Amino acid sequence: IPSKEPVAVGDTLVFATGPKADQEITLDDLRAAQRERIPFIIAFPKSPENVVKKDLITNTIMVILADPNKMSPETRQHASPEGVLAYSAVCKHLGCTVSLWQNDTWLCPCHGGRYDIYNQARVVGGPVPAPVPQLPVKVEGGKVVVAGEFLGKPGADV
Numbered sequence: 637i638p639s640k641e642p643v644a645v646g647d648t649l650v651f652a653t654g655p656k657a658d659q660e661i662t663l664d665d666l667r668a669a670q671r672e673r674i675p676f677i678i679a680f681p682k683s684p685e686n687v688v689k690k691d692l693i694t695n696t697i698m699v700i701l702a703d704p705n706k707m708s709p710e711t712r713q714h715a716s717p718e719g720v721l722a723y724s725a726v727c728k729h730l731g732c733t734v735s736l737w738q739n740d741t742w743l744c745p746c747h748g749g750r751y752d753i754y755n756q757a758r759v760v761g762g763p764v765p766a767p768v769p770q771l772p773v774k775v776e777g778g779k780v781v782v783a784g785e786f787l788g789k790p791g792a793d794v
């Protein structure tokens with residue numbers, strides 16, 4: 637089933653929900669989100685064959701425009717030069733979507749797991765056993781494009 641294929645290099649990222657669901661996320665969208673104080677966008681990958689791969693839980697991805705100067709060198713290495721950064725959004729604890737933002741940390745609503753997006757999603761709170769893996773991305777033609785495989789195994793550690 638094409639919509640269950642895992643994210644792959646060359647996929648674009650599309651909005652998972654909202655009025656722009658299934659549309660490709662652009663650098664302009666991320667800048668607009670930042671202006672509106674929407675800290676990040678939840679995304680699914682879309683294949684070059686235009687299939688939105690939304691039926692595989694581990695394809696739930698967060699994408700954020702962040703300050704490259706705040707990123708650790710390892711984090712920055714897999715972000716775009718503009719500061720577009722992506723991670724698996726499936727919590728490593730029990731698999732909830734990490735969907736909140738508080739005090740400059742990314743927060744899981746289920747049991748309060750917290751991740752530091754500037755440091756490869758280092759765990760900074762809650763019962764989470766491991767960081768979520770970073771997804772290398774770049775910007776091409778204004779769109780966010782997957783540039784590498786997850787830097788670890790996505791999905792809950794259960």
Ligand code: FES
Pocket residue numbers: 727728729730731732744745746747748749762763764
């Ligand atoms: Fe995220 Fe428990 S599932 S903290």
